[in-house]
Amino acid sequence: MTRDDLLSRTIGMLRFPLTVAVVFIHFSLTDGLMVHGVKHGLDNPAWFFHIVNLCSEVMARIAVPLFYMFSGFLFFYRVDDFDGRVYRRKLTSRARTLLVPFVLWNIIAVVWQLKCMLPGLSSFYRPVEVHFSLMRVINTFLFNTGNSGIIVGPELEADATGSYPIDVPLWFLRDLMVMVILTPLVHWLIKRGGRWPVVVLGAMWLLAALFIPRGCYIDMLLNAAFFFTMGAACSIGKVDFVQLCRRFKWSPVLYLAIAVIDTLTKGADFNIYIHRAGILVGMAAVINISSLLIERRDLKVNPTLAGSSFFIFASHYLLIGDTGKLAFTMLHVPENNPLAMLALYFIVPLVVTGACLVAYAVLKRVVPQVCNLLSGGR
Secondary structure (H helix, E strand, O other): OOHHHHHHHHHHHHHHHHHHHHHHHOOOOOOOOOEOOOOOOOOOOHHHHHHHHHHHHHHHHHHHHHHHHHHHHHHHHOOOOHHHHHHHHHHHHHHHHHHHHHHHHHHHHHHHHHHHHOOOOOOOOOOOOEEOOOOHHHHHHOOOOOOOEEEEHHHHHHHOOOOOOOOOHHHHHHHHHHHHHHHHHHHHHHHHHHOOHHHHHHHHHHHHHHHOOOOOOHHHHHHHHHHHHHHHHHHOOOOOHHHHHOOOOOOHHHHHHHHHHHHHHOOOOOHHHHHHHHHHHHHHOOOHHHHHHHHHHHHOOOOHHHHHHHHHHHHHHHHHHHHHHHHHHHOOOOOOHHHEEEHHHHHHHHHHHHHHHHHHHHOOOOOOOOHHHHOOOO
């Protein structure tokens, strides 16, 4: 197996498990399960929240930085002369793979929010209203927080701090498109400064909590800039990041220790620095483990799982909240039974992932053109 094959298969194999990690992020029960405006499961013992934090708020948080790094790497992969012609071609390509599905999935999310108006569902969902204006349309696609978008409802009112589209996971696409537009600047900085732009952005990212609120848009964009530029620097500098990570052979053991410390210090002011250091070590650990498995076990990338990853990434948020509430209510899960709540925590994301995978397979078979649009041609 050549190094290029190993690198390509590592990226391909990680797409699906990293997407599943994102699904778990969006069913974190660290702040309870909201059902009809009431939070359930807050009285469980500390070990329950440690497990949930470890899975959803620590280990799963490696996923998005890796996706950014892969995106930056692939954008410049095998591009020897990045000029205006190449830039226009890349923009056209990314319009199909990023912009089109971004618009379509947010439109689907708007329609999905209106389901509470259907007969028979009004008792299960809290009511929403439609307030239409140009600014609300823009906010719906870019910064749909605090009831600033088209759909206005009591459950949306509380979310006034984040900076997300109405289909929340697509903030990743929104910021990725910003980075794609800025690729001439990224390319110029790397060509002129080598690794130093990555070092500077990394220092800014690590220390950002000292200057800007966590979760604000500037913080999110800095996250995108650092990891996208990291991947771009590897590609432009002809650096094989798999072999680079192999140099840190103890990264899996080190990451396990950091992940435990990160979990146990959640809520402390200094935790953000442990968490972000852990993300860097964890990225190396994940690449190390996956590439070794591919190389030693000759693991093949499953085309269906890899191909469905974007579809699952974009669609799961529409289902995860309703599925959790429905399972909690219909199965009469005892909220103060930590084992029952832990089973709910693990089962719901897996069920939603499976449902999205089935929907992808059906669409691909029945209406492949539609599936192709929703998946960005992947």
